[in-house]
Amino acid sequence: xxxxDFMQNAFFVAICISLICPCIGIFMxxxxxxxxxxxxxxxxxxxxxxxxxxxxxxxxxxxxxxALCGALIEFLRKYFSHHLDLILTIILSLSIGxxxxxxxxxxxxxxxxxxxxxxxxxxxxxxxxxxxxxTVLSILTLYFLYNSLLYIAYDEEAARVAGVKVDLINxxxxxxxxxxxxxxxxxxxxxxxxxxxxxxVASALQLEKGFRTTLxxxxxxxxxxxxxxxxxxxxxxxxxxxxxxxxxxGILLVVLVIKNIRIIMSRLRVR
Amino acid sequence: xxxxxxxxxxxxxxxxxxxNDMNLTVHRGDYISxxxxxxxxxxxxxxxxxxxxxxxxxxxxxxxxxxxxxSQKNDFSHAGFPITVQEILDxxxxxxxxxxxxxxxxxxxxxxxxDYKNRLISKLxxxxxxxxxxxxxxIGEPDLIILDEPSTGIDxxxxxxxxxxxxxxxxxxxxxxxxxxxxxEMAIANSTSIYHIANGQGHLCSPxxxxxxxxxxxxxxxxxxxxxxxxxxxxxxxxxxxxxxxSTPTSxxxxxxxxxx
Numbered sequence: 001x002x003x004x005d006f007m008q009n010a011f012f013v014a015i016c017i018s019l020i021c022p023c024i025g026i027f028m029x030x031x032x033x034x035x036x037x038x039x040x041x042x043x044x045x046x047x048x049x050x051x052x053x054x055x056x057x058x059x060x061x062x063x064x065x066x067a068l069c070g071a072l073i074e075f076l077r078k079y080f081s082h083h084l085d086l087i088l089t090i091i092l093s094l095s096i097g098x099x100x101x102x103x104x105x106x107x108x109x110x111x112x113x114x115x116x117x118x119x120x121x122x123x124x125x126x127x128x129x130x131x132x133x134x135t136v137l138s139i140l141t142l143y144f145l146y147n148s149l150l151y152i153a154y155d156e157e158a159a160r161v162a163g164v165k166v167d168l169i170n171x172x173x174x175x176x177x178x179x180x181x182x183x184x185x186x187x188x189x190x191x192x193x194x195x196x197x198x199x200x201v202a203s204a205l206q207l208e209k210g211f212r213t214t215l216x217x218x219x220x221x222x223x224x225x226x227x228x229x230x231x232x233x234x235x236x237x238x239x240x241x242x243x244x245x246x247x248x249x250g251i252l253l254v255v256l257v258i259k260n261i262r263i264i265m266s267r268l269r270v271r
Numbered sequence: 272x273x274x275x276x277x278x279x280x281x282x283x284x285x286x287x288x289x290x291n292d293m294n295l296t297v298h299r300g301d302y303i304s305x306x307x308x309x310x311x312x313x314x315x316x317x318x319x320x321x322x323x324x325x326x327x328x329x330x331x332x333x334x335x336x337x338x339x340x341x342s343q344k345n346d347f348s349h350a351g352f353p354i355t356v357q358e359i360l361d362x363x364x365x366x367x368x369x370x371x372x373x374x375x376x377x378x379x380x381x382x383x384x385x386d387y388k389n390r391l392i393s394k395l396x397x398x399x400x401x402x403x404x405x406x407x408x409x410i411g412e413p414d415l416i417i418l419d420e421p422s423t424g425i426d427x428x429x430x431x432x433x434x435x436x437x438x439x440x441x442x443x444x445x446x447x448x449x450x451x452x453x454x455x456e457m458a459i460a461n462s463t464s465i466y467h468i469a470n471g472q473g474h475l476c477s478p479x480x481x482x483x484x485x486x487x488x489x490x491x492x493x494x495x496x497x498x499x500x501x502x503x504x505x506x507x508x509x510x511x512x513x514x515x516x517x518s519t520p521t522s523x524x525x526x527x528x529x530x531x532x
Contacts, residue, residue, distance in 0.1 A: 147362045147363075147366050150362050154352060155342065157323070157342045158342065158363070158407070160321075160322075160323065161338070161339060161340040162363060162366040164366060204353075205351065208353065210353060210355035210357075210389075211353055211354045211355070211358050214353040
């Protein structure tokens with residue numbers, strides 16, 4: 001299987017996704033805004049279609065448009081501070097509206113459908129360079145902003161008092177979310193991308209450990225989902241997005257079952 | 272250390288003002304409790320001092336930037352957040368650019384929480400979590416700690432322990448404390464001054480003076496069965512000196528609480 005170039009490319013991208021998505025996802029989940037990931041992944045479809053229309057790399061198109069949508073979400077928070085759901089509806093209307101209009105116009109120079117479900121065949125050398133650059137930049141940014149992002153999620157007011165520029169960091173985080181989405185769309189696809197952002201974190205949260213351990217476990221679960229998902233996709237000849245998503249749900253179920261078995265065992269021991 | 276000078280504030284940027292010509296000065300070693308009815312502007316004043324809001328008129332001057340904030344917590348504040356006490360304190364130390372790694376152990380020892388260093392914050396009781404918030408506020412040896420209702424959701428025994436810790440920090444280390452309080456009993460027992468807010472204005476007095484005023488009003492209300500102290504909504508705005516003497520509704524302070532003090 002690894003004799004094929006496309007599989008080597010797919011696994012390289014899978015490792016990038018496994019690193020970046022849980023690192024972004026953990027902050028989104030803890031800020032109770034994981035649905036932003038879903039909205040931004042759908043928004044990326046508009047960026048892809050714009051990229052295809054202008055004959056530029058769709059990953060770059062997705063990154064630029066999704067970053068713009070992320071910044072717009074932060075901007076609209078000032079006007080709809082207690083209505084995040086409404087903001088997400090506005091962004092979805094803008095982006096899906098753009099995507100559908102462009103796809104139905106018949107002017108696109110390629111098929112956008114492959115981005116909906118993901119594909120292991122379509123990752124080319126240009127994509128690899130874009131994805132590697134975005135991954136390195138994102139991880140470096142996360143490393144430097146780690147404590148600020150952690151405190152904005154844990155206690156935003158305490159972060160402000162400590163001198164953290166919360167609004168600026170929220171805009172930077174929106175760009176990081178855009179990077180995570182852009183990296184993932186080729187393999188995972190737009191429709192189930194939020195599974196890679198939220199589900200590994202959901203599984204890791206069940207372990208009830210500290211922040212650093214939870215983050216590392218999220219990356220581990222994400223990597224496991226991607227590897228099993230890609231193998232499954234190859235051997236069953238199905239779209240990787242769906243199978244990766246199902247694997248993530250499966251891992252969450254296994255974690256929940258093991259957790260409950262341990263609880264029952266400990267109760268029995270007490271009796 | 273901190274001066275609130277003729278501050279006016281309204282959330283709609285126009286009158287009527289929630290805070291109407293507010294004045295307050297905090298010196299080193301002060302322990303001031305801010306009291307008043309719900310919605311009188313106690314927390315708004317804190318948010319102005321912390322810089323989260325901007326006054327419409329007036330100035331807030333801070334001669335120290337070494338101040339910390341302990342926000343109001345409810346039972347669900349840390350529910351499900353996967354973070355240990357060590358991570359909470361060490362991350363904050365790094366945010367404040369304090370290089371000494373022993374600072375975390377120092378503040379844990381000061382708050383008597385060293386044994387809880389590796390525990391998850393979500394597994395601690397309300398009182399223990401509040402002590403961790405105070406430990407965090409002590410990182411970097413602050414001059415002023417601002418607290419918003421530190422006894423919210425905490426049982427009586429833990430409350431006493433929290434206030435005893437705050438008083439010790441105030442007396443032993445000279446840290447100024449400015450605390451919004453709904454717990455009048457603890458405010459009167461521990462503060463050096465009470466800042467009472469009513470009708471958008473505040474007045475500073477000693478705890479003893481404040482108790483006398485409350486008892487005087489309670490007795491007057493009982494003797495005369497007069498409603499003038501139970502409803503201040505129809506009164507014209509009093510001057511700053513009048514507020515502490517006249518405007519506390521009896522509903523805000525029960526006679527039982529005052530007798531206990």
